[in-house]
Amino acid sequence: MTTATPATSAPRRLRAGVIGLGWAGQQHVAAYAADPTVDLVALSAMEDHLLTRFGDEHGVELRYPDWQEMLEKADLDIVSVATPTFLHAPMAIAALEAGVHVLTEKPMAQSAEAARSMVEASRRTGRILEVSFNHRRRGDVAALAQVIESGVLGEIHYAKTGWVRRAGIPGLGTWFTQAEKSGGGALADIGVHMLDMTLHLLGEPAVRTASASTYADFGPRGRGGSGFGISDVADGVPFEVEDLATAFLRLEDGATVLLEASWAQMIPSDRCSVTLYGTEGGAELVFGTPEGDHLTVWTEVAGLPAEVKPAIGPDGRHAAAVADFIEVVRNGDPAEHTGEIALRRAEVLEACYRSAAAGAEVGIGA
Known part of the structure; x- marks a missing residue:
C-alpha cells in the first residue's frame, strides 16, 4: 500500500x-x-x-x-x-x-x-x-507536559492518578463485563487512559513491579450501570470483571505511581485526576467533574509560595x-x-491482574 x-x-x-x-x-x-x-x-x-x-x-x-x-x-x-x-x-x-x-x-x-x-x-x-x-491529546495534558519540561516541578518522585465514576459500568452482561472478551473491567477500560497519560507525562519510564487489588461490589448485583449497552445480569450472564481496581507501581527510575479505576462507587460525582509530586513543585490536573476542569501548579518564587494556572490550549482527542x-x-x-508503548501498557495491566489474583507484588519485564 x-x-x-x-x-x-x-x-x-x-x-x-x-x-x-x-x-x-x-x-x-x-x-x-x-x-x-x-x-x-x-x-x-x-x-x-x-x-x-x-x-x-x-x-x-x-x-x-x-x-x-x-x-x-x-x-x-x-x-x-x-x-x-x-x-x-x-x-x-x-x-x-x-x-x-x-x-x-x-x-x-x-x-x-x-x-x-x-x-x-x-x-x-x-x-x-x-x-x-x-486523552493524552487533551489541551490540559499538553499544558502540564510543558510545565514538566520547563523544570518547574523538579524531579517527580510520586504520582497519583485515577478515573472513578459514580455509576458507569458500560453494559452489564455485554462483552465489557466478560473477562475473555474485555481482558478486564474498569482498569482495562478507563484506568488504562490514566496509566497512559501518567507514564506519558513522566517520560515513559519502565514499570518494574505492580501491587494491585480488584473488587466487584456493584456489577454482580446489577448496580452501577451507565445505560450504555444492555444489562443481561438478570438473565444469568455473569459479571466476570472488576468494577474497582487499585494499583501501586514501582518505576525503573525509583518513582512510584498510585493508580485507581472504578466504574461505580458511592462518591458524589465522576472524577479523573493526575497529581504530581516534584522536588521543586507539585501539580494537579482534574477533569470530568461537574465543577469543571482545572490544572494548578504549586511552587515557590523567591522563597514565597506561588500558585500558577497554566494557559490551556484546545483539546485534540480522537x-x-x-x-x-x-x-x-x-x-x-x-x-x-510498532505499538510498543501500547504493549507496555498491556503488560502493566496484566501484571496488575496477576498481582490481584496472587495477593502479592509481581515483577514486570526484565
Missing part, C-alpha cells in the same frame, strides 16, 4: 477505512472525513443501520458487514479498528498482513500475549501500528490521534511505530 512520502513531493491521498461504528468508531470516521489529504472510502460494521447512516452522511460507497471482505476488496492504505477489545488483535494482524497501516482503539488487546502478536505482525510486515490514546497517525504513516519510520 503506502509508505512514507518524501517531503519534496505532493502527498498522495490516503484511502482510509474504519471497522466498527460505535461511539469510538464514529470519532475516527469524522476525523478521516475532515482530513483534506484522506479519502474515506470504506466502512465495516455488523449493524446495517450504522453502515447506512454514516455511509450516507459521509458519501462512503463501500460498505461491508464482513471486515475481511473490506480488507480484500477496498484497496486501503490505512484503517482504524474500533471494535470490542477481543477483536483488535485478529483484525489488526489481518490488516497489517494485507499491507495496511493500522490505528486501533484502546486497550490494545485483551491480553499482553495478544498485544505482543500485534507488535510482531507490525515488525514482520513493515506496516505501522498505533493505538488511539485520545481527531488528534487520527491526525498523528496519518502524519506517522506519511513521514514516520515504520520500525519506530
Whole structure:
C-alpha cells in the first residue's frame, strides 16, 4: 500500500477505512472525513443501520458487514479498528498482513500475549501500528507536559492518578463485563487512559513491579450501570470483571505511581485526576467533574509560595490521534511505530491482574 512520502513531493491521498461504528468508531470516521489529504472510502460494521447512516452522511460507497471482505476488496492504505477489545488483535494482524497501516482503539488487546502478536505482525510486515490514546491529546495534558519540561516541578518522585465514576459500568452482561472478551473491567477500560497519560507525562519510564487489588461490589448485583449497552445480569450472564481496581507501581527510575479505576462507587460525582509530586513543585490536573476542569501548579518564587494556572490550549482527542497517525504513516519510520508503548501498557495491566489474583507484588519485564 503506502509508505512514507518524501517531503519534496505532493502527498498522495490516503484511502482510509474504519471497522466498527460505535461511539469510538464514529470519532475516527469524522476525523478521516475532515482530513483534506484522506479519502474515506470504506466502512465495516455488523449493524446495517450504522453502515447506512454514516455511509450516507459521509458519501462512503463501500460498505461491508464482513471486515475481511473490506480488507480484500477496498484497496486501503490505512484503517482504524474500533471494535470490542477481543477483536483488535485478529483484525489488526489481518490488516497489517494485507499491507495496511493500522490505528486501533484502546486497550490494545485483551491480553499482553495478544498485544505482543500485534507488535510482531507490525515488525514482520513493515506496516505501522498505533493505538488511539485520545486523552493524552487533551489541551490540559499538553499544558502540564510543558510545565514538566520547563523544570518547574523538579524531579517527580510520586504520582497519583485515577478515573472513578459514580455509576458507569458500560453494559452489564455485554462483552465489557466478560473477562475473555474485555481482558478486564474498569482498569482495562478507563484506568488504562490514566496509566497512559501518567507514564506519558513522566517520560515513559519502565514499570518494574505492580501491587494491585480488584473488587466487584456493584456489577454482580446489577448496580452501577451507565445505560450504555444492555444489562443481561438478570438473565444469568455473569459479571466476570472488576468494577474497582487499585494499583501501586514501582518505576525503573525509583518513582512510584498510585493508580485507581472504578466504574461505580458511592462518591458524589465522576472524577479523573493526575497529581504530581516534584522536588521543586507539585501539580494537579482534574477533569470530568461537574465543577469543571482545572490544572494548578504549586511552587515557590523567591522563597514565597506561588500558585500558577497554566494557559490551556484546545483539546485534540480522537481527531488528534487520527491526525498523528496519518502524519506517522506519511513521514514516520515504520520500525519506530510498532505499538510498543501500547504493549507496555498491556503488560502493566496484566501484571496488575496477576498481582490481584496472587495477593502479592509481581515483577514486570526484565
